[in-house]
Amino acid sequence: MRDTSRIAVSDDEYRLINALQISPRVPWSVLGSVLGQDPVTLARHWARLERCGIAWIGAYLSGNAARASALLELSCPPSQVHAVARSLAYDKEVLTIDLTTGARDLLLTVMCEDLQELERYAIERMRLLPQVVSMRTQLVTSNRLTFDARTWRLNVLSPAEIRQLAQYQKSQSERGLAVQRKPERSERDLIASALRHDPRMSMESLARYTGMTSQRARDCLGSSLAEGDIVLRTGIARILSRTPVYAWLFIKTAAGQVPKTLKSLAAMPETRLATAIVGSCDIALAAWLKSLEDLERLKTALTQQLAIDVVDTSIVMRTPVHLHEWLNEDGLRMRDGDGAGIATLGIADPEDSD
Template identity: 40%
Template sequence: MQDHSLSVEERRLLHALQIQPRAPWSAIAAALGSDAVTVARRWTRLQERGVAWIAVYRAAPSVTTALVEVQCPPSETMRIVEELTRDPEVLTIDVTTGGRDLLLTLVCDSRDALARYVLERMGTLPEIRALRTHIATATLADARKWRLRELDSTETAALEPSAPPARLPSVPPEVAARIRDVLARDPRITITGLAAELGTTPPRASAMLASVLASGEVVLRTEIARPLSGWPVYAWYFLDVDPLQRTAAVQRLTRLGESRLVASIVGGYDIALAVWLRSIDDVARIETFFAEHVPGVSVADRSVVLRTPYHLQKRIDAQGRYRPTHPEADAEADVTAPGP
């Protein structure tokens, strides 16, 4: 029988892992009032069910991020999705309603690389009827700060990661890419295991990991199947903002509990906002909230996401779950040798 809900204990564990995906099981257990073996086993079960996972991706200031709207025939939508998931530039693909059939999030090494990808790769796909590209000039807030709201302030404070050291080693791009590859296979790999993969000492591996995490060359994010999150509706809003009221508007949008992404964009709108909502009725209600409480903002367009078949470079099924072909190592292995 397919499960359609999460227990309180599972939700609390996921909230803890949202705060710090590599927190030692002993630290998580202490904050949750449990034991390390129990929380590790619980995490393993969540992964095996495809309910939760740790995504690994790149979000350094040096990269160019863009949203690309795609119009295509309905009969070709999923074929295009399948084609584009082969490309490393593609981070996420949403199948949407409204004026766009697909909304892609791209991460490229530069604006020139973005132009080549959109013009020379996507532009050659005959099934695509139209493209519209929006370059993100700044990510004002993203889902790394979104929480399930299951832990109290004391429990949250116990899990907040400590500040990175003031001086961190410079990590060459090829080594940063190697660390991303290793973590993509096993996000909670021990420092000893990471050091072996990199051919270095554990202290050096720990310092390099801290460096790439601080720079955004590696991002770790605990994800949950949206239908089980309590916020099953996913919507995009494209906003125009009065320049004189932009600062106040951005503050309100980034503090909005439903916000998963707030990005300044160039290409037709001022801000792209992605939200998770409790119900389909909230799609209209949140627009009322904008009108009444967010100064200088008007909704230029919006779309509801029908499905997200590809999210943070992982294939997601129709139920919003991620089931890797080759499951990661049993989380229990991390109990006696936790990450930093």
């Protein structure tokens, strides 16, 4: 593992990351006014955070009603876990790959266009991996009953700063919702592609990238973000998030209580993902915690306060792929052209590591 002691995040940089979690495309001038800092300095800080892989803004198409999602739990011989992860890291269907402890070796978050495509991927793709000795599929029952980390926050800003940024973001959403001519799917896909290249791309650059007029690019961007068709999410390397422990909890609850339980779980500051599933359990919960002791406290609190049963838990050791972003073994985002591509992911075989 590389020495990350040289990578430090200042209090001002944590505040900057928190602000961009609330409003990922807020102009530097507006952000400077809210945070009381020079806009040029803020832009320079963000460039450093991105360059070092400490923080980034991801762009992805949301899981709307036309999409099918699942958690795939894979078991492999210890010597083959890294090889399987490397094979799957290229797959467009795979949003996230977690290397875990417990009853599964790999936990994949998968999204496909529909249930038929998901079935084909789960069956036919895994058939090409002889190292996989078993697979368990947990289907996500409804993307409308999924609460993800787009609302997760560092919580280092003052209430007044949060309020100002939320008001700015609300005004942008209202403008996007007022767009009369909604984006065609092809236009939405072009916008998403542009944002994956540069999430804070200027309107002039966005129009040039997509081949649209400036006004049409503005309308398509605003509408796609406001409607939730495209999601912008500011991420931070877990090792520097002040919550280094990443756990998956698999939960059973009483019949008819899943929506209510999910809303309660979504309100917890530890929650990174809470979703209803069909499988051996009713709910899958991903959480970031400060310590392993906090995991035990969380499980006790959930059992007592929500009357649920936590039937299984896994700790995530590494996450080489997160929302199509490649992370190195320290959880830092790899920029295009870093290292030797897949070989530098956090899934190198022991004999390949120093």
